[in-house]
Amino acid sequence: MVPDLMTTPEESVPSSSATRWLFLGVCVALLVLLLGSGVLAVDALSKMHAQQQAITHVLAERSQMLSGLSFSIQSYNDAVRQFLVEAQAEPDRQHIERLTFEIDSDLKRYPVQRDSAEAVLFDGLRAVYLQQRTVYVSILERKPDERRRQAQNTIAEQIVPLQAKISDWSGKLRTWNADRLKSMDQSLVAEFNEAQRGLTRALQLGFVSGLLLVLAGMAYIVRLERQTRHRYTQLVESRHQLQQLSARLVDAQETERRSISRELHDEIGQALGALMVDLGRLSNSLGGDRPEVKAQLDNMKTVTGRTIESVRNIALLLRPSMLDDLGLVSALEWQGREVSRNSEVEVEVQSENVSDSLPDEYRICVYRLVQEALNNAVKHSGAKNAKVIVRQTPQSITVQISDDGKGFTPERTRGMGLLGMEERVKRLAGILKVEAKQGQGVTVKAELPLASG
Amino acid sequence: MVVDAESDLTVVGEAEDGRVAITLAEKLKPDVVVMDIGMPSLNGIEACRQIRETLPDTQIVMLSMHSDEGYVLRALKAGAKAYLLKDSAEADLATAIRAAVAGKSFFSPSVGKVLLEDYMRKLQRSGAEDSYDLLSPREREILQLVAEGKSSKDIANLLELSVYTVETHRARVMQKLNLKGIPELILYAVRKGIIA
Numbered sequence: 001m002v003p004d005l006m007t008t009p010e011e012s013v014p015s016s017s018a019t020r021w022l023f024l025g026v027c028v029a030l031l032v033l034l035l036g037s038g039v040l041a042v043d044a045l046s047k048m049h050a051q052q053q054a055i056t057h058v059l060a061e062r063s064q065m066l067s068g069l070s071f072s073i074q075s076y077n078d079a080v081r082q083f084l085v086e087a088q089a090e091p092d093r094q095h096i097e098r099l100t101f102e103i104d105s106d107l108k109r110y111p112v113q114r115d116s117a118e119a120v121l122f123d124g125l126r127a128v129y130l131q132q133r134t135v136y137v138s139i140l141e142r143k144p145d146e147r148r149r150q151a152q153n154t155i156a157e158q159i160v161p162l163q164a165k166i167s168d169w170s171g172k173l174r175t176w177n178a179d180r181l182k183s184m185d186q187s188l189v190a191e192f193n194e195a196q197r198g199l200t201r202a203l204q205l206g207f208v209s210g211l212l213l214v215l216a217g218m219a220y221i222v223r224l225e226r227q228t229r230h231r232y233t234q235l236v237e238s239r240h241q242l243q244q245l246s247a248r249l250v251d252a253q254e255t256e257r258r259s260i261s262r263e264l265h266d267e268i269g270q271a272l273g274a275l276m277v278d279l280g281r282l283s284n285s286l287g288g289d290r291p292e293v294k295a296q297l298d299n300m301k302t303v304t305g306r307t308i309e310s311v312r313n314i315a316l317l318l319r320p321s322m323l324d325d326l327g328l329v330s331a332l333e334w335q336g337r338e339v340s341r342n343s344e345v346e347v348e349v350q351s352e353n354v355s356d357s358l359p360d361e362y363r364i365c366v367y368r369l370v371q372e373a374l375n376n377a378v379k380h381s382g383a384k385n386a387k388v389i390v391r392q393t394p395q396s397i398t399v400q401i402s403d404d405g406k407g408f409t410p411e412r413t414r415g416m417g418l419l420g421m422e423e424r425v426k427r428l429a430g431i432l433k434v435e436a437k438q439g440q441g442v443t444v445k446a447e448l449p450l451a452s453g
Numbered sequence: 454m455v456v457d458a459e460s461d462l463t464v465v466g467e468a469e470d471g472r473v474a475i476t477l478a479e480k481l482k483p484d485v486v487v488m489d490i491g492m493p494s495l496n497g498i499e500a501c502r503q504i505r506e507t508l509p510d511t512q513i514v515m516l517s518m519h520s521d522e523g524y525v526l527r528a529l530k531a532g533a534k535a536y537l538l539k540d541s542a543e544a545d546l547a548t549a550i551r552a553a554v555a556g557k558s559f560f561s562p563s564v565g566k567v568l569l570e571d572y573m574r575k576l577q578r579s580g581a582e583d584s585y586d587l588l589s590p591r592e593r594e595i596l597q598l599v600a601e602g603k604s605s606k607d608i609a610n611l612l613e614l615s616v617y618t619v620e621t622h623r624a625r626v627m628q629k630l631n632l633k634g635i636p637e638l639i640l641y642a643v644r645k646g647i648i649a
Binding site for chain 1: 518
């Protein structure tokens with residue numbers, strides 16, 4: 001029945017620090033993953049944006065240049081035609097030469113790197129231009145009248161086909177522009193898709209690992225909760241056991257005290273009493289003739305008397321017989337007088353309605369409370385007066401012990417005495433209150449509920 | 454034992470506990486019962502009360518280890534006439550028995566001493582006046598006679614007063630000394646050394 005306090009199975013304590021670090025690591029990894037994928041996505045987007053801008057820029061430039069070239073060549077052609085039609089001698093030559101110069105510089109400025117379609121366009125335009133140039137040179141070499149004569153012919157045979165070629169090249173150019181734009185769009189879309197896929201993957205990974213983390217965390221919390229509940233139950237149980245144990249200890253102590261007290265009183269006390277009577281008789285019968293024997297016997301009587309006195313005191317301390325013979329109130333009054341006799345504290349005992357047939361555990365509890373409180377008052381407080389008030393109602397019995405000593409600080413001085421009181425009061429489901437303030441005396445108050453009437 | 458040594462006293466019976474004492478007393482109807490307070494099964498005080506109830510003419514001499522007023526008062530309330538401490542019983546027992554037969558109180562000298570000491574200490578510490586000083590000489594006289602066990606009628610005859618006057622004096626004594634009942638009055642008298 002005695003609770004086995006020593007061998008409570010020790011549970012394996014999980015290495016909580018390792019688990020904590022693991023959790024922290026996974027959390028950090030997850031965060032890094034999310035942050036990384038975010039950064040990568042932003043980076044990819046900005047790169048794509050820059051790329052698009054660059055491509056658009058280059059494309060626009062080249063298209064513009066090619067268009068310009070095409071336009072220049074057409075203007076050149078128009079100028080040659082006009083020159084022929086109007087048959088002017090000089091003014092337009094300058095204009096044509098300026099055009100020639102522009103076209104030359106355009107051709108020279110055009111970037112060397114070019115893809116096949118672009119190269120075809122470029123070469124085609126240059127070829128047309130070179131043809132025009134040949135035509136122009138041949139025209140210029142002619143004499144003005146010959147030139148005028150052959151004008152219609154030249155226009156019809158050479159200039160018009162050239163114009164057709166130019167418009168043909170212009171069409172090709174437009175198609176090429178559109179194609180490039182389209183292909184660039186496609187590549188951009190592909191790249192964007194790629195980035196989107198990457199981002200989606202990263203998000204999926206993040207989501208899944210986050211979910212795993214949450215699940216693991218939940219599982220861990222549930223486990224901890226279960227452990228905590230288990231521990232709490234254990235704690236409550238062991239506290240209960242401890243309380244039972246201490247109650248049993250108090251009981252055992254009282255029983256033991258009572259039996260020792262009775263033994264002292266009944267056996268040793270009676271024997272000493274008989275010895276005392278015999279000594280007295282011996283002293284009377286022998287002492288008359290021999291004074292030295294009488295003196296010795298009287299001395300023995302005195303010693304025996306003192307021994308009886310101390311045996312009686314010890315027995316009373318262990319278990320006051322008044323508690324059994326006269327009831328609680330008389331025992332308390334006796335104790336009060338006893339304390340008054342042997343100390344500087346004058347004790348007053350008041351009682352109201354206290355029955356002589358209180359159950360023994362209540363009597364002994366109240367008695368020991370008063371004993372302990374008065375003992376404290378005598379030992380520590382320097383009090384001059386102490387007052388004990390016991391009151392019984394149908395529901396409970398209340399005892400209050402107050403002194404006018406110097407008090408104490410209850411938070412600091414909670415010694416064995418108070419603990420013992422608390423144990424006794426708790427055992428009877430009562431409440432113990434100790435009101436103590438430095439310099440204002442101590443009041444110990446206990447209320448013990450009585451079991452039904 | 455001690456009693457047998459006295460020529461005018463005879464032991465008619467002995468009992469080992471309170472219950473046996475009551476049965477035996479009812480059968481033998483002795484003049485005096487010498488009763489130990491601390492007895493198994495039924496303590497001396499309760500046995501004393503019961504014997505006094507059924508046999509009002511039987512006087513009780515109480516033997517005790519305790520000189521405390523709690524026991525003395527309780528024994529008196531239960532109807533005991535004499536109260537002896539065990540360590541001095543041998544010397545005083547015969548005297549006490551004779552006093553009890555005569556209807557007088559008797560107390561071991563050390564009982565009176567303890568009671569007086571308690572009383573004086575209380576007075577001294579509380580700084581109160583000794584209420585005995587408040588009594589008139591006549592009242593003191595009557596206090597002593599009452600404590601010795603005399604009835605109002607006896608006292609009236611003795612002092613050549615009317616019973617009514619004696620009762621009045623008696624009531625005033627009780628009031629002045631703040632006493633409730635004859636046992637407390639006797640205790641007071643013992644304490645003050647008015648009776649032994």
